[in-house]
Amino acid sequence: VGADSEIGPDCRVHPGVGIGRRVSVGANCVLEPHCRLMDNTVIESLVHVGARCVLHGCTIGTGTKLDNICYIGEGTRVGPHSIHVSKSYLGKRVKTGPYFLIAAISVIADDVSLGPLTQVAGHSWVDRSWDEPRLQLAGEPARLLKQEVRERALRLRAAKIYKERH
Numbered sequence: 635v636g637a638d639s640e641i642g643p644d645c646r647v648h649p650g651v652g653i654g655r656r657v658s659v660g661a662n663c664v665l666e667p668h669c670r671l672m673d674n675t676v677i678e679s680l681v682h683v684g685a686r687c688v689l690h691g692c693t694i695g696t697g698t699k700l701d702n703i704c705y706i707g708e709g710t711r712v713g714p715h716s717i718h719v720s721k722s723y724l725g726k727r728v729k730t731g732p733y734f735l736i737a738a739i740s741v742i743a744d745d746v747s748l749g750p751l752t753q754v755a756g757h758s759w760v761d762r763s764w765d766e767p768r769l770q771l772a773g774e775p776a777r778l779l780k781q782e783v784r785e786r787a788l789r790l791r792a793a794k795i796y797k798e799r800h
Contacts, residue, residue: 642660642662648667649667649668663681668686670688687706695712723741728744758771
């Protein structure tokens with residue numbers, strides 16, 4: 635545990651956890667094995683940080699669940715009650731609203747802001763801000779899910795027509 639760091643009451647810290655300087659961990663948190671809380675990271679209460687996660691000088695909101703192998707960049711603010719599925723990546727200075735969900739192997743680029751209740755599908759790349767609430771994003775680059783489904787259907791239909799004619 636680094637200098638000037640605090641761990642709140644009733645926290646479970648598993649073996650191999652690294653805690654840098656000026657880190658604050660709220661009450662009733664779980665830090666799974668081999669996660670890294672780098673300098674200036676703030677974790678509010680009731681947060682679960684999965685194994686091998688790396689948090690760089692970010693703030694994690696109350697009640698958030700980070701699955702294994704998640705990365706949160708410096709200056710990022712994760713809204714309360716969010717869920718991050720395995721191998722998700724949030725770049726630097728990202729801001730997410732409350733009840734944000736990001737599925738496995740998805741990336742949020744630097745300086746992106748996402749509204750409350752936003753959901754990001756697996757294997758997606760979000761490279762611009764979407765501040766409206768209750769959006770479902772998918773694709774590389776991310777688009778509204780309905781738009782992404784429509785475009786995939788059109789591509790499949792075009793391929794089928796091409797095969798029939800050639």
